Amino acid sequence: MKNIQYKISNIIAGICALLILASLTGCSKFLDVNQNPNNPESADPNLLLPTAQVSLGVAVGNSFQIYGNVLSQYWTQNSSASQYKSIEQYAFTNANFNYPWVFLYRDALINLQIIIDNATDHQTQYAAIAYLLKAYGLQLATDAFGDVPNKEALKGEGNPTYDPQEVVYDSIFQYIEKGKSLIDTNSEEVPGSDDLLFGGDMSEWMAFANTLELKAYLRLSEVDEAKSKAGVQALYAENAKFLDKDAAIQYSSTGGNQNPLYINMVGLGKTQNLVASATIVTAFKRNNDPRLNVLFDKISGQDTIAYIKQGDYQNAKQKGSAPSALVGGNAMDEASALAPVRLISESESYFLQAEAVARGWSSGSIAAGDLFKKGIEASFTADGIESEANAYIASAADAAFPAKSSDQIKAIIVQKYYAMCGSQGFEAWTEWRRTGYPDFFTKSVAAGNLGFPARFLYPNSEVTSNLNYPGTVSMFEPVWWNK
Known part of the structure; x- marks a missing residue:
């Protein structure tokens, strides 16, 4: 996992190889890095931070988005x-996951570690953000792959x-906690x-940290x-404040700064x-x-909306409706x-809080049903x-909030599933693996x-x-927390 910094054109070149693109144009001044990051004097956090954030966006918004x-x-x-077709056939290959691994480790996690290792007294807030995004990236990696390299991997x-x-x-x-x-x-x-997420608003980063921590603890609900x-x-004893807005990477219409999934489709000739899928369309129509x-x-x-039964591309009599531009x-x-x-989305934050209350683990003043509605x-x-x-x-039948706690958790996860349609597919799949819902x-x-893939x-x-x-x-072996 050699540690190499890229200009934006070189970051996109990695995507281009994935998408069979010959070249892309466009640049961002924040990612115009042409220095050796192993030299602390050149490891400027104002250049490394957006590089790491963009790389997380590519991982989440491309391969994880498609598979999820x-x-x-x-x-x-x-x-x-x-x-x-290979995804629908559950015929994954190791080569399918080269690029998301690269973007997570070489282009995100290692650069975040460089920020942490080289932050001066005047760059403490960069280090705080780096710790939080490091936690986010590692959770993404371990939820996807199971056991993963951690401390030794980030030494480069x-x-x-x-x-x-x-x-x-x-x-x-x-x-x-360190962040x-x-x-x-x-x-x-x-x-x-x-x-690129909050423009340096550290109050928002604290809310991000608390929401990420809540998500991570709830991920262990069935295993520990x-x-x-x-x-x-x-968390609630600290009177934690959670996200009330999306933590999202924004894109533009200029080449190289576009949504990663759209870049993928451009590379495949549009x-x-x-x-x-019939699964989600039927559920939406039912409600x-x-x-x-x-x-x-x-x-x-x-x-x-035209749909195809999941994986039935060979027998389908018609084309299906495309996901909209709203989700790229x-x-x-x-x-x-x-x-x-x-x-992390705003709706996800509310549903996480709703689950904490429904389980009786929260001392918050907002009822689970109210948080469910907010989501x-x-x-x-x-x-x-x-x-x-x-x-x-x-x-809507699925929007009714039940009286029984166990039924409340099911209702919360199902509504979270609907809310994540098209925009947070990997997270929705992960929650299904954890809870069995929907x-x-x-x-x-x-x-x-074949059974359902589990990693x-x-x-x-x-x-x-x-x-x-x-x-x-x-791929059918459940990860540790998937009970």
């Missing part, structure tokens, strides 16, 4: 194309060992526009309930591979959910370039249909009798170059 949305049964392979040296997932989670909590301890909301020495509960309770018509585009000449999923709509990549409202607002939220909450997933037709495969780059590679782990 297909495995969450929001999207499926179009009948008139072929790019993602070859052959790092793999840490057990439980140990990685302990490190995640340590990094979050929180460094935050000074009154400091004048903060990042500015080089912080006592630890999960104690961690959540400790072929519309991804279309609406008369207006989000259906803003998250997917109607096919010309049709009044309804329509290859022929240039507005897809502008879709943000959400690291739905935030989703409708993000989708541009805020005025339709109240009618949906009043009439419980209406169907087997992919193309996968035959990503280690990348081929680790198989061939890391002497400490732990060996092949089946």
Whole structure:
């Protein structure tokens, strides 16, 4: 995992190789890095921070987005194309995951570690942010792959060992707490526009830290309930404030600064591979959910959203509706370039809080039902249909908040699933692995009798170059917290 810094054109070149693009134009002054980061004098955090943030956006918004949305049964392979048949067949290969691994480790986590290692007294707030994004990136990696390299990997040296997932989670909590301890909301020495998420607003970073920590503790709810509960309770004992806005990377229409999924589709000749899955469309229709018509585009000449049964591309009689530009999923709509990549969404924050209250682990003053409603409202607002939220909450079967705690948790996760459609596919799949909700997933037709995938495969780059590679782990083997 050699540590190399890139200009924006070189970062995009990595994407180009993934997407079979010859070249892209466009640059960002924040990512115009042409220095040796192993030299502390040249490791400027105002250059490294946006590089790391963009790299996290590429990982979340490209490979994790595609696999997550297909495995969450929001999207499926179009009948008139072929790019993602292997995902529907559950025929993953190690090579499929080379690029997300590179963007997570070499282009994000190692650069964040350089910020931490070289931060001066005047750069403490950069270090605080770096610790928090390091925790975020490691959680992303371990939730996807299971056991992953941690401390040794971030030294930039070859052959790092793999840490057990439980140990990685302990490190995640340590990094979050370290980041929180460094935050000074009154400091004048903060990042500015080089912080692509919050523009140096350290109050927002504290809310991000608390929300990330809440998510990480709830992830352990089925494998270590006592630890999960104690961690959540400790957060509320601190009177923690959580995100009330998206933590998202924003994009533009200029080449090289576009949404990563859209860049992917451009690289594939704007072929519309991804279309609406019957699973999500049926669920939306059952609830008369207006989000259906803003998250997917109607096919010309049709009044309804066309869908394909999950993995049934070979037998489908028609094309499916494309995901809309709102989630960056329509290859022929240039507005897809502008879709943000959400690291944590506002609606997700409310649903996390709702679950904490429903489990009885929160001492907060807001009831679970009210937080549940706020999560739905935030989703409708993000989708541009805020005025339709109240009618949906009043009439949709899945929007009714049950009286029984266990039923409340199911309702919360199902609504979180609806809210994440198209924009947070990996997170939705991860929550399904943790809780089993929603419980209406169907087997992919193309996968035959195979079970549901439970993890990503280690990348081929680790198989061939890391002497400490732990060996092949089946994609059907659950990760540690998946009980």
